[in-house]
Amino acid sequence: MKQSDLHDLLIKDFDYYKEGKNAQYIPALSQVDPKQLGIALYNLQANELQTCGIPEKSANVRFAIESISKVPVLLLAINDNGLDGVFSHVDAEPTGFSFNSLLNMQIEQRKYPLNPFVNQGAIVVNSLLKGKNSDERFARILDFMKEIFNDNDITLNEEVYHSESKTGDINRSIAYYMKGNGIWNGDVEDVLDSYFKQCSVNVNAIDLANLGALLANGGVAPWNGKRIVSEESATIVKSLMLTAGLYDESGDFSMRVGVPTKSGVGGGLMSAVPGKYGIGIFSPAIDKPGNSVAGMKLLHDVVQELNIDIFA
Numbered sequence: 001m002k003q004s005d006l007h008d009l010l011i012k013d014f015d016y017y018k019e020g021k022n023a024q025y026i027p028a029l030s031q032v033d034p035k036q037l038g039i040a041l042y043n044l045q046a047n048e049l050q051t052c053g054i055p056e057k058s059a060n061v062r063f064a065i066e067s068i069s070k071v072p073v074l075l076l077a078i079n080d081n082g083l084d085g086v087f088s089h090v091d092a093e094p095t096g097f098s099f100n101s102l103l104n105m106q107i108e109q110r111k112y113p114l115n116p117f118v119n120q121g122a123i124v125v126n127s128l129l130k131g132k133n134s135d136e137r138f139a140r141i142l143d144f145m146k147e148i149f150n151d152n153d154i155t156l157n158e159e160v161y162h163s164e165s166k167t168g169d170i171n172r173s174i175a176y177y178m179k180g181n182g183i184w185n186g187d188v189e190d191v192l193d194s195y196f197k198q199c200s201v202n203v204n205a206i207d208l209a210n211l212g213a214l215l216a217n218g219g220v221a222p223w224n225g226k227r228i229v230s231e232e233s234a235t236i237v238k239s240l241m242l243t244a245g246l247y248d249e250s251g252d253f254s255m256r257v258g259v260p261t262k263s264g265v266g267g268g269l270m271s272a273v274p275g276k277y278g279i280g281i282f283s284p285a286i287d288k289p290g291n292s293v294a295g296m297k298l299l300h301d302v303v304q305e306l307n308i309d310i311f312a
């Protein structure tokens with residue numbers, strides 16, 4: 001896309017941040033400046049990366065990955081255990097409840113968590129990783145993220161991690177509920193520690209575009225031609241992103257925007273448009289379900305402009 005056209009779309013959508021609010025329940029996230037909108041587009045056909053931001057360098061700004069971490073951790077768990085080894089512990093159904101709801105499990109008396117992208121499922125998936133404790137699992141997650149995001153500078157944001165851990169009582173409830181009901185049999189505090197850490201890794205929009213491009217490219221990193229995950233895992237993850245990537249807003253989003261996407265409450269969006277584009281967006285103000293308001297508007301407009309809605 002012409003740089004000036006992309007910039008015009010950012011100008012058009014920037015102010016939508018006013019309709020959202022930074023995540024308040026993790027205090028460190030509430031402190032981030034909401035007046036930021038950055039995008040990175042990885043065009044697979046041209047093997048080219050394009051960035052744009054208001055302020056100008058917003059695509060390079062580092063922010064907490066939050067729930068987008070559920071994608072690389074799921075891919076690593078599949079690499080470790082195979083597809084059946086993962087999906088015998090977690091289902092793949094969409095949710096009409098919030099990402100940290102307990103109600104769905106209670107109402108439906110579920111045997112397994114709904115899907116890997118709600119917190120119940122993500123906690124179970126983290127526990128499936130090889131590694132005997134939180135430190136070992138998190139060290140592996142960080143190494144894998146560096147590879148899959150093509151970024152050696154990825155680090156843990158200690159402030160966000162302490163903030164998450166200190167205020168993570170709902171996630172503790174979810175984990176103890178699963179354990180108490182025989183849904184899961186892990187070491188609650190140890191697994192929550194590596195779950196809080198996976199959510200607190202700092203990334204930027206370029207990293208997210210790289211992961212999107214790798215998924216769009218069937219699991220092969222387009223920057224070096226190396227296969228990082230199987231084609232089947234890449235396909236499955238894209239399907240899950242479409243049906244569950246934006247929690248209880250996934251249906252509406254898929255109808256309006258039409259590209260597999262995963263969001264995080266840090267304000268990130270990561271999209272994979274099969275065979276065509278990886279897209280990373282950052283804008284911290286989110287709506288009630290937990291998705292970046294200006295980010296979704298911008299994604300909608302970019303998808304329309306490039307004519308890449310997968311259903312169109």
Ligand code: GLN
Nearest residue numbers: 066067099199264265290
């Ligand atoms: N760390 C956050 C939590 O567990 C991630 C949630 C999200 O991004 N939706 O509540």
